[in-house]
Amino acid sequence: KQEVTQIPAALSVPEGENLVLNCSFTDSAIYNLQWFRQDPGKGLTSLLLIQSSQREQTSGRLNASLDKSSGRSTLYIAASQPGDSATYLCACSGYSTLTFGKGTMLLVSP
Amino acid sequence: ETGVTQSPTHLIKTRGQQVTLRCSSQSGHNTVSWYQQALGQGPQFIFQYYREEENGRGNFPPRFSGLQFPNYSSELNVNALELDDSALYLCASSWGAGGINNEQFFGPGTRLTVL
Numbered sequence: 001k002q003e004v005t006q007i008p009a010a011l012s013v014p015e016g017e018n019l020v021l022n023c024s025f026t027d028s029a030i031y032n033l034q035w036f037r038q039d040p041g042k043g044l045t046s047l048l049l050i051q052s053s054q055r056e057q058t059s060g061r062l063n064a065s066l067d068k069s070s071g072r073s074t075l076y077i078a079a080s081q082p083g084d085s086a087t088y089l090c091a092c093s094g095y096s097t098l099t100f101g102k103g104t105m106l107l108v109s110p
Numbered sequence: 111e112t113g114v115t116q117s118p119t120h121l122i123k124t125r126g127q128q129v130t131l132r133c134s135s136q137s138g139h140n141t142v143s144w145y146q147q148a149l150g151q152g153p154q155f156i157f158q159y160y161r162e163e164e165n166g167r168g169n170f171p172p173r174f175s176g177l178q179f180p181n182y183s184s185e186l187n188v189n190a191l192e193l194d195d196s197a198l199y200l201c202a203s204s205w206g207a208g209g210i211n212n213e214q215f216f217g218p219g220t221r222l223t224v225l
Contacts, residue, residue, distance in 0.1 A: 004152070031210050043114075043200060044153070044216040051210065089152055096143070096166030096208040100152030 002027045002092055006101035013080055014109055021075040021104045023090035028068045031093040035064050035075050038087045038103070047088075048075070080108045112137045114203050114217035122223045123191050131186045131220045133201030141165070141207065142184040143214060144176060145200040153200055159184055160207045188222075196224045 003026045013019055023033075032051045036044040048057045048064040050073070056065040063076040073090055087105045091098040115134045123129050135142050141160045145153035155168035159178035173189040182203075188195055198221050202214035 031208075031212055034213065036216070041198070041219075041221070043116075043218040044202075046213070046215060049213050091152075093212045094208075096158045096160075096212065097155040097168065098143070098145075098153070098202075098212070098214060099155070102150070102152045 002030075002094065002099040004090060004092055004099050004101040006088075006090060006104050008104060009102065010105040010107075012107045012109065015080060015082060017080050017108075018076070018078050019080055019106075021077070021088050021090075021106070023073040023075070023101055025071045025073075025092045025099075027092070028071055030068065031095070033064075033066055033073050033093065034091045034098065035062075035073075036089045036091065038089060040087075044089065077106075080106075082108050082110050084108050114201055114215055116199075116201050116217040116220050118220060119218070120221045120223075122225065124225055125191055125193060127191050128187065128189045129191060129222060131188075131199050131201075131222070133184045133186070133203075133217060135182045135184070135201075135203035136215050139203035139205050139215070140182050141204045142178055142182065143202045143204070144184070144186045145202065146170075146195075147198040147200055147219070148194075149197075156186070158208070165207060191224045193224050196222060198222075 050066040061078040087103040143158040144156040147153040157167040
């Protein structure tokens with residue numbers, strides 16, 4: 001059974017800092033890994049998807065990496081802004097399922 | 111391109127009642143998945159429907175059931191509601207039966223409160 005862990009559970013940084021969110025998973029037999037953003041009480045917004053054959057994906061200030069052999073993914077956010085404040089979730093894809101971590105709650109202060 | 115929509119936005123029910131939640135998939139998508147997200151937790155997979163057939167199910171009891179219609183919209187039905195069913199219910203759509211096609215796009219969710 002896939003288990004996904006996200007560290008840290010919460011993070012508070014001043015505006016402008018670069019930061020790294022961590023995701024680890026127990027079963028390397030994944031099809032892809034997705035990173036999502038969730039604002040309080042809202043649905044999930046897809047940020048990046050990394051196919052199992054890829055090592056990283058980039059979108060704007062976001063860069064996600066994937067190391068299947070070690071069961072790890074990182075989400076790097078450059079030059080953080082107050083608008084980045086949200087919960088960030090990683091999800092590992094089985095054939096039809098997504099298995100999520102509990103998320104990292106990020107607060108970026110002005 | 112129309113995104114995933116869900117209705118209603120919020121719902122309050124009493125223990126023992128039944129509820130139906132609805133989801134319209136993103137245009138061009140033929141697969142719908144449902145998730146339950148309790149407060150402070152990550153979403154938990156309930157089931158997936160592909161071309162009107164169940165295509166995977168998580169660890170949820172049979173009182174959680176679903177349907178997918180020919181236009182690929184979907185319903186989630188929960189019978190005999192329990193207090194622990196209070197959660198945000200998320201619908202996601204994707205294209206294809208799964209595997210490398212399993213990139214899911216989520217709707218805004220339905221907040222269910224059971225009293």
